Amino acid sequence: MRSRYREEWTADLAGAPEAGARPSSIVAGALALAATIDRDDPAVSGMPRSALAVRRARWAAAFLGTGLVLLVALYLHGGWADHYLTADSPLFVFALLSRALEAGAPVAIAIGALLLIAAVRTALPWRRPLGLLAGMAVAGAAALAVLLAGSLVAMLFLPVLGVAAWGVVALMVPAPPPADPRRARRRELAAAAVLAPAVVALAAFGVLHIMVWNPLAKLPGLGLDEIYAGLAAAGELPSPLYLTAWVVGAVLAATAILLFATLPHRRLRAARSPQRVLVLGLTALAGTGFSMWLAGFGMGMGIADAFATSGGDAAFSALLPVVVGVLAGVPAVLLGCVPGPRPVPAAS
Amino acid sequence: MDPLSRITPATTDVLQSLLGEGVPVWGLRIVKQTGRPAGSVYPILERLERAGWVESAWEGAPERSGPRRRLYTLTADGAVAARAALDRAAARSRPARVAGAADAREAFA
Numbered sequence: 124m125r126s127r128y129r130e131e132w133t134a135d136l137a138g139a140p141e142a143g144a145r146p147s148s149i150v151a152g153a154l155a156l157a158a159t160i161d162r163d164d165p166a167v168s169g170m171p172r173s174a175l176a177v178r179r180a181r182w183a184a185a186f187l188g189t190g191l192v193l194l195v196a197l198y199l200h201g202g203w204a205d206h207y208l209t210a211d212s213p214l215f216v217f218a219l220l221s222r223a224l225e226a227g228a229p230v231a232i233a234i235g236a237l238l239l240i241a242a243v244r245t246a247l248p249w250r251r252p253l254g255l256l257a258g259m260a261v262a263g264a265a266a267l268a269v270l271l272a273g274s275l276v277a278m279l280f281l282p283v284l285g286v287a288a289w290g291v292v293a294l295m296v297p298a299p300p301p302a303d304p305r306r307a308r309r310r311e312l313a314a315a316a317v318l319a320p321a322v323v324a325l326a327a328f329g330v331l332h333i334m335v336w337n338p339l340a341k342l343p344g345l346g347l348d349e350i351y352a353g354l355a356a357a358g359e360l361p362s363p364l365y366l367t368a369w370v371v372g373a374v375l376a377a378t379a380i381l382l383f384a385t386l387p388h389r390r391l392r393a394a395r396s397p398q399r400v401l402v403l404g405l406t407a408l409a410g411t412g413f414s415m416w417l418a419g420f421g422m423g424m425g426i427a428d429a430f431a432t433s434g435g436d437a438a439f440s441a442l443l444p445v446v447v448g449v450l451a452g453v454p455a456v457l458l459g460c461v462p463g464p465r466p467v468p469a470a471s
Numbered sequence: 472m473d474p475l476s477r478i479t480p481a482t483t484d485v486l487q488s489l490l491g492e493g494v495p496v497w498g499l500r501i502v503k504q505t506g507r508p509a510g511s512v513y514p515i516l517e518r519l520e521r522a523g524w525v526e527s528a529w530e531g532a533p534e535r536s537g538p539r540r541r542l543y544t545l546t547a548d549g550a551v552a553a554r555a556a557l558d559r560a561a562a563r564s565r566p567a568r569v570a571g572a573a574d575a576r577e578a579f580a
Contacts, residue, residue, distance in 0.1 A: 155514050
């Protein structure tokens with residue numbers, strides 16, 4: 124339909140002088156038609172209403188997910204950006220980028236909400252989306268509240284939970300058969316071989332940040348031995364449980380990526396594609412980056428109580444997991460949610 | 472073929488133009504004949520086509536090079552419905568004209 128009108132309007136523009144019409148009038152006509160055409164009509168969209176609704180829902184999820192990733196990043200590093208938003212700061216560009224994210228997050232969420240309304244309108248013939256959307260919003264908020272209030276330990280396993288969620292979706296919806304199976308297989312293995320170790324490396328980086336770099340940065344002048352002795356003397360040595368659980372979660376997620384990419388099981392083969400392995404790996408990476416703050420929470424509070432200082436991060440190394448979270452999380456959402464090209468309709 | 476939910480004066484003009492031509496006609500020619508802006512005519516043609524009143528096709532073997540023009544014509548059912556719609560529109564406007572003429576006569580009497 125798009126190619127038809129594109130050619131029709133181009134021909135009209137070319138013939139406007141012959142017809143005594145102004146080119147601006149043709150442009151106005153094209154805009155008026157684009158604004159008023161019934162995009163839900165299968166003849167216009169080239170696909171059934173149900174498929175169109177799913178397509179719009181996937182775009183909505185892409186925008187909402189992107190907005191959510193940006194919001195999480197802002198929540199985790201917003202204070203840093205405020206501190207470094209001066210022209211002579213070494214992190215000025217980072218702070219400026221953070222400000223751009225602040226503007227981008229609500230825009231992405233607003234676009235996602237509009238697309239969600241469009242998807243619901245397309246899916247429901249009775250066209251009463253507001254009630255349903257309100258219901259969905261309440262149900263979503265309740266689920267989120269349960270997740271948040273239920274257990275912080277669950278959030279420590281963010282990479283595993285993310286990988287499991289994408290994995291279930293992948294197992295339910297078979298991947299399209301690749302044009303070149305051998306090339307696709309190589310890409311799947313390459314993605315897993317890069318991303319699974321990257322997840323473990325990020326967890327190792329996090330352990331060093333929490334246990335070594337951040338304590339040293341928070342308490343300048345003190346050695347690591349003195350810091351740990353002070354913590355022990357004050358009875359503030361943090362339980363290793365959270366940090367261990369976080370590392371175990373990251374390792375489990377990395378293992379799941381390798382298993383998904385390599386096991387010869389029939390269901391897994393049907394669910395597998397290079398894009399899906401990439402999405403799993405990026406999700407695990409983002410989950411690991413975004414959940415690091417929780418793994419270091421006990422240590423931060425222990426230092427705060429034992430040495431009468433703040434519990435927040437002081438070392439620059441705190442920024443890397445957040446930056447990795449954004450750089451992996453946004454592509455994971457986009458690769459996982461954005462639908463493929465529209466089906467090409469028969470020539471008319 | 473689906474009935475139209477509303478037939479505006481601009482729709483009436485487009486139907487009149489299509490009926491008058493009798494052969495497939497270029498969309499921009501309808502714009503010129505009706506004197507309506509393309510911003511009105513294009514959406515009307517799309518609505519008529521979607522409702523099955525009008526069908527369109529690319530011009531065959533154009534002498535010009537470049538993009539092809541889209542030609543519109545009324546379907547058989549569309550032509551019948553278009554005549555009926557024009558008759559109804561004429562009937563609606565007639566009493567108003569008669570009343571208007573009576574008012575004018577009274578004013579000059």
